[in-house]
Amino acid sequence: MSLRKLGFLTIGLFDEADPRRGHESTLEIIQLGEQLGFDSAWVRHRHLQFGISSPVAFLAAATQRTSRIQLGTAVIPLGWENPLRLAEDLATVDVLSGGRLNPGVSVGPPMHYDDVKDALYPDTKDVEDFSYRRVRRLLDAIGGEQVSTFSGAEGIEEFSPRVQPHSPGLLGRMWYGGGSARSAQWAGENGMNFLTSNVVAATDASTDFDEIQLDLIRTYRKHSPEGRVSHGFVVIPTDSATADQRARYEEYAAKRATRFGTPFGPRRLLFARDIVGTSDEIAEQLHANAAFREVEEVAFALPFTFEHEDYVQILTDMATKLGPALGWPAG
Structure with missing residues (x-):
């Protein structure tokens, strides 16, 4: 398949002593992404x-600084969220964006749950x-199902039995971020789009990252032939x-390379190798990747700890060099 949609993903890093500066930098990066013609900008959740x-609050601000680019989350860990309240927030931001929100979510207990559970869910x-x-x-809730048994007028106030505002197209832009065949199947069976990234779970049969990722994509498509799949890793x-x-980029990739090839932690996670090089060199490696050849959309992850000027250079090269080398129709 040829690349149809080009996106990028950022963590939105900030300095504890000056958090506004980091958030403003990320908003500027998203604005730049729109100017360069990217189809989507995604933010991580930390x-x-x-x-x-x-x-979601951050993307509400981004909706007011952009007009075309799709805005996504990759991903919101639902263990921290009340689904009904989150549905209200997502629908509100989708309305503000003019229907450009692409929420990605995942499940499972919150990270370090034993350390945070008393503050997060003291009674439950x-x-x-x-x-x-x-x-x-x-x-x-997003789809408009009933969430309250009460509706109608009470004095001068009017109540709805479903989440308001209701954004009809939002349900079709929901994504599940998964790294296992079970997640890929569930996402397909439940009508969600599928986000696959630079992290997958090793299986009993394989610890080959590319082989497992290809199987995830095909498992998802088996259960949702028309669903969208987005591929993401660090290039x-x-x-x-x-x-x-270039020296700092290569040093960054070299430090992270130590985690590749061996399952990590109780979930036996495997990590993809970061790719550093010219756009032609990156495109050659991606075209040789069977899992990449299965998708039409990507969300390339920006490295966590670089400077604003580095992100400007990387995004500019992605849009003007790498995207075209991958067959992306810019704009």
Whole structure:
């Protein structure tokens, strides 16, 4: 397949002493992405870290600084969320954006749950449901299902039995971020689009990252032939980079390379290798990747710890060099 949609993903890193500067920098990067013709901009979700902790609120600001680019979350961990309240927030931001929001979500207990559960769920910490049913609750609320048995007038106030505002197209732009065959199947069966990234779960049969990712995509398509699939990992084009930038990029990738090839942690996670090089070199590697050849959309992840000027250079090369090398029809 040829590349039809080009997107990028950022963590929105900030300095604890000056958080506004980091958030403003990320908003400027998204504005630049729109100017360069990117189809989508995605933000990561980081709780109790120095990255975007409230992507829905952040994207509300981004809707007012952009007019065309699609805005996504990759991903909101639903273990931290009340699905009904999140549905209200998502629908509100989608309305503000003119129908450009692409929420990506995932399930499972919050990271370091034992350390945060007393603050997060002091009265229900032992009975919270972190399964796919939490996603189903969110989808039903976004889709307009009844969430209250009361509706109608009460004095001068009018009440609705479903989430308001209701944004009819939002349900079709919901994504599930998954790294296992079970998640790929569930997303397909439940009408969600599928986000696959630079992290997958090793299987009993394989620890080959590319082989597992290809299987995830095909598993999803088996259950949702018309659903959208987006592929994402870290690529760093160096076409217009300075010598100093190239050296820092290569050092960054080399440090992260130590985690590749071996399953990590109790979930046996595998990580893709970052790709640093000219756009032609990156395109050659991607065209040789069977999983990449299966998709028409990408959301390339920006490295976590680079400077604003680095992101400007990387995005500019992605849009003007790498995208065209991958067959992307810019604009």
